[in-house]
Amino acid sequence: MTTMRKISQLVGVSTATVSRALKNPEMVLPETREKVLKAVETLGYRPNILAKNFSSGKTQTVVVIVTDLTNPFFSRIVQGVEEEAQKLGYSVLLGDTNDDINRERVYAEMVLNNKADGLIQLDHLFPFEDKDKEIAKTVPMVSVCDAIDGDYEYPYITIDNFAASRDVAKHLISLGHTKIGAIAGKDDSLVTSDRLGGLQRVLQEHNIPFNDDWFMRGGYTKQCGKESMEALLSMGEYPTAVYCFSDEIAIGAIKAIKDAGLRIPQDISIVGFDNIDICEYIDPPLTTVDQPAVEMGQRAMQILYQLINGDAIQHITEFKPYTLLVRDSTGLAPK
Amino acid sequence: MTTMRKISQLVGVSTATVSRALKNPEMVLPETREKVLKAVETLGYRPNILAKNFSSGKTQTVVVIVTDLTNPFFSRIVQGVEEEAQKLGYSVLLGDTNDDINRERVYAEMVLNNKADGLIQLDHLFPFEDKDKEIAKTVPMVSVCDAIDGDYEYPYITIDNFAASRDVAKHLISLGHTKIGAIAGKDDSLVTSDRLGGLQRVLQEHNIPFNDDWFMRGGYTKQCGKESMEALLSMGEYPTAVYCFSDEIAIGAIKAIKDAGLRIPQDISIVGFDNIDICEYIDPPLTTVDQPAVEMGQRAMQILYQLINGDAIQHITEFKPYTLLVRDSTGLAPK
DNA sequence: TTGTAAGCGTTATCAT
DNA sequence: ATGATAACGCTTACAA
Numbered sequence: 001m002t003t004m005r006k007i008s009q010l011v012g013v014s015t016a017t018v019s020r021a022l023k024n025p026e027m028v029l030p031e032t033r034e035k036v037l038k039a040v041e042t043l044g045y046r047p048n049i050l051a052k053n054f055s056s057g058k059t060q061t062v063v064v065i066v067t068d069l070t071n072p073f074f075s076r077i078v079q080g081v082e083e084e085a086q087k088l089g090y091s092v093l094l095g096d097t098n099d100d101i102n103r104e105r106v107y108a109e110m111v112l113n114n115k116a117d118g119l120i121q122l123d124h125l126f127p128f129e130d131k132d133k134e135i136a137k138t139v140p141m142v143s144v145c146d147a148i149d150g151d152y153e154y155p156y157i158t159i160d161n162f163a164a165s166r167d168v169a170k171h172l173i174s175l176g177h178t179k180i181g182a183i184a185g186k187d188d189s190l191v192t193s194d195r196l197g198g199l200q201r202v203l204q205e206h207n208i209p210f211n212d213d214w215f216m217r218g219g220y221t222k223q224c225g226k227e228s229m230e231a232l233l234s235m236g237e238y239p240t241a242v243y244c245f246s247d248e249i250a251i252g253a254i255k256a257i258k259d260a261g262l263r264i265p266q267d268i269s270i271v272g273f274d275n276i277d278i279c280e281y282i283d284p285p286l287t288t289v290d291q292p293a294v295e296m297g298q299r300a301m302q303i304l305y306q307l308i309n310g311d312a313i314q315h316i317t318e319f320k321p322y323t324l325l326v327r328d329s330t331g332l333a334p335k
Numbered sequence: 336m337t338t339m340r341k342i343s344q345l346v347g348v349s350t351a352t353v354s355r356a357l358k359n360p361e362m363v364l365p366e367t368r369e370k371v372l373k374a375v376e377t378l379g380y381r382p383n384i385l386a387k388n389f390s391s392g393k394t395q396t397v398v399v400i401v402t403d404l405t406n407p408f409f410s411r412i413v414q415g416v417e418e419e420a421q422k423l424g425y426s427v428l429l430g431d432t433n434d435d436i437n438r439e440r441v442y443a444e445m446v447l448n449n450k451a452d453g454l455i456q457l458d459h460l461f462p463f464e465d466k467d468k469e470i471a472k473t474v475p476m477v478s479v480c481d482a483i484d485g486d487y488e489y490p491y492i493t494i495d496n497f498a499a500s501r502d503v504a505k506h507l508i509s510l511g512h513t514k515i516g517a518i519a520g521k522d523d524s525l526v527t528s529d530r531l532g533g534l535q536r537v538l539q540e541h542n543i544p545f546n547d548d549w550f551m552r553g554g555y556t557k558q559c560g561k562e563s564m565e566a567l568l569s570m571g572e573y574p575t576a577v578y579c580f581s582d583e584i585a586i587g588a589i590k591a592i593k594d595a596g597l598r599i600p601q602d603i604s605i606v607g608f609d610n611i612d613i614c615e616y617i618d619p620p621l622t623t624v625d626q627p628a629v630e631m632g633q634r635a636m637q638i639l640y641q642l643i644n645g646d647a648i649q650h651i652t653e654f655k656p657y658t659l660l661v662r663d664s665t666g667l668a669p670k
Numbered sequence: 671t672t673g674t675a676a677g678c679g680t681t682a683t684c685a686t
Numbered sequence: 687a688t689g690a691t692a693a694c695g696c697t698t699a700c701a702a
Binding site: 004 | 694
Binding site for chain 2: 044046047048049050051053054057059061064069070072075076078079082083086091092093094096098103106110112113114115135222226251252254255258277278280281282283
C-alpha cells in the first residue's frame with residue numbers, strides 16, 4: 001500500500017507537507033505542490049479513508065433506517081437521501097429492518113460506536129435501547145415521513161397529513177360519498193392519527209357519521225390492503241369509498257374488489273397515498289396524494305448534515321408541499 | 336468518550352487485558368474478566384469501531400451498486416445482501432447510481448481507499464476507472480443478475496436466462512403464438528443476449544421466423560415498456576405475444592395495450608420477468624419468470640465474504656433455480 | 671512555508 | 687495470565 005510516508009520520502013518533504021498539499025493546497029508552495037502531486041500520480045497513492053476517519057473521529061457516513069426497502073415510496077426517499085449525501089461528501093449505510101425492532105437497534109447503535117455520524121429514521125419507532133435513551137438525545141437524528149413516538153426533539157420532515165386527508169375527504173364527499181372507510185398502515189403513529197383525524201374532521205363538518213368498523217389497520221403492504229378490503233366486503237354493509245393510507249395498500253384493495261367482481265370506481269372508489277410510479281399504470285389509474293419523496297429525503301440529509309456539523313438539535317417540523325392527484329379510481333357514489 | 340484506557344485504569348489492568356477480556360475471554364482469568372465486564376457496564380463503554388477498523392485494516396463493510404433502487408427486483412436482492420451481511424458481521428453501503436457511470440466509479444473507489452472491503456455489482460458495467468483496471472482484478476467483487484462486461488474473472492450469481500427464455504418461448508408457442516415480439520432492458524448485456532438467444536433458438540427449432548423489428552430495447556422501466564409497446568402497436572402488423580425482459584417493462588406494455596383499447600390476453604399476451612410482488616396484483620395477473628432475488632443476494636454476499644477473507648477469486652457462475660409462473664396475461668393466440 | 675511530533679483507540683507482539 | 691509497547695496512516699498544533 002502506498003502511504004503518505006512513501007510520498008514524502010520520494011519528494012523529500014514531511015508527511016505534514018504532503019497532507020497539506022493534498023488538503024490545503026494554498027498552504028504550500030506551488031512547486032512543492034506540483035512535486036507532491038506528481039509523486040501521488042506515479043506511485044498511485046490513495047488516501048486511506050480508514051486512517052483519515054480515525055484521525056478525525058468522523059466517519060462521513062450516515063445510516064438510514066427503513067422498514068421495507070421494496071416499498072417504492074421508501075426507496076425513493078432513500079434515493080433522495082443518498083443523492084444529497086453524495087453531494088455533501090457522505091456515504092449511506094443501509095438499515096432495512098423488515099419491521100424488526102432488534103435490527104433497528106443494531107443500526108441505531110452504529111451511531112453510538114462510531115460506525116456512522118448520524119441517523120435518518122423513516123420509521124416511527126425510537127430506535128435506541130432504553131439504556132441509551134440519554135445519550136441518544138445528543139445524536140444527530142432526523143425523521144422523515146413519520147415522527148418518532150414519544151417526547152423527543154428530533155427534526156421531522158413531512159407533509160401536512162391532516163390537511164391532505166381533509167382534501168381527500170372533501171374530494172370524496174364532493175362525489176357524493178357518505179359511506180367512507182379507511183385502511184391504515186402502522187397502528188399508532190403520528191401519520192396515522194393525523195390522516196385519520198383529517199378525515200374525521202371533515203366528515204364531522206358535513207354531519208356524516210364515521211363508522212369505526214370501517215377503519216382497518218395493518219401494514220403498508222399490498223397483502224394487508226387486500227385482506228382489509230376483503231374484510232370490509234364481507235360486512236353486511238360496506239363503504240362506497242375507501243381511503244387507503246398508502247398506494248401499496250390501495251393496490252391490494254383494488255385486487256380484492258376486482259376479485260369480488262365489483263368495479264372501480266362505479267361500485268367502490270379508492271384513494272391511495274404517496275403517488276408511487278405505478279399509480280399511473282394500474283387499472284384504473286389511482287387517485288392519490290403525491291408526497292415529494294426525493295425532496296424529503298434530500299432535505300432530511302441536509303438537516304442531518306447541519307446537526308452533525310454543529311447545529312444544536314431543535315424540534316423543527318418541516319412541511320413539504322403535497323398534491324391530491326385525482327385520477328380514475330374515484331368516481332360518483334353509486335345511487 | 337469512554338475508552339479502553341479508562342476501563343483499564345478503573346480495573347487496574349492494562350488495555351491489552353481489557354481487549355482480551357472482551358474479544359478472547361478464554362485468555363483471561365474469570366475474575367479479571369468479571370471485573371472488566373463490570374467496569375464496561377458501569378462506565379457505559381462502547382468499542383470505537385473506527386479505531387478497531389483502522390487497527391485491523393478492515394471496514395467490515397461492503398458496497399452494493401444498483402442502478403435503480405426503486406425497482407422492487409433490485410431492492411429485494413439488496414435486502415438479501417443486507418440480511419446475509421448482518422449475519423456475517425458486515426454493513427452495507429448503498430450505491431444507487433441512477434445509471435450514471437460516474438457514480439459507479441465513486442462507489443467502486445470506496446473499495447480502493449478502504450471505505451469498504453468488497454463490492455457487489457448488480458449492473459453489467461465494470462465500475463472501475465481504466466487506470467484502476469489492474470488493481471481492480473484483486474478486489475473482492477461479485478456480480479448478481481447480470482455479468483460484468485468484458486473479460487473478467489469475478490464470480491457471478493444468476494439464473495439460467497437462456498433456459499428460462501426457452502421455457503417462455505415454448506409456453507407461448509404452445510398457446511399457438513407465432514408472432515412473438517420482445518422488449519429488452521439493457522442494450523448489450525449478457526442477460527439480454529442470453530434471453531434473446533433462448534427465444535430465438537426455440538423459434539428456430541419450430542421454424543418460426545423472428546422479426547427483428549419486433550425486438551425493442553430500452554431500460555428496465557415502466558416508461559420504456561410503455562413506449563416500446565406503443566411503437567410496436569403503431570406498426571402495420573404487430574405481434575400477438577410480447578416477451579418483456581422485466582416485470583416493470585411488462586407493466587408499461589400492459590398500460591399501452593389497454594390505452595389502445597386492446598385486451599390481454601385475448602388480443603396480445605404478455606410475459607414478464609423477475610416476479611416482483613405486484614405481478615399477482617395487476618390486471619390481469621402477470622405470467623412471469625420467478626427469480627429468487629433474496630436468495631441471490633444472500634449468496635452473493637456469502638461468496639463476497641469468502642473472497643474478502645482469503646479465498647482466491649475464481650470465475651464461477653452459480654445458477655439459481657427459476658420458475659416460469661403462468662398466470663392470466665398469456666392466453667391462446669387470436670385466430 | 672515547512673518540519674517535528676503528538677495523538678486518535680484498538681490490536682498484536684513480545685516479554686515477564 | 688498479564689503488562690509494556692509498537693504499530694496502523696493521517697491530521698494538526700506548535701516550532702522553526
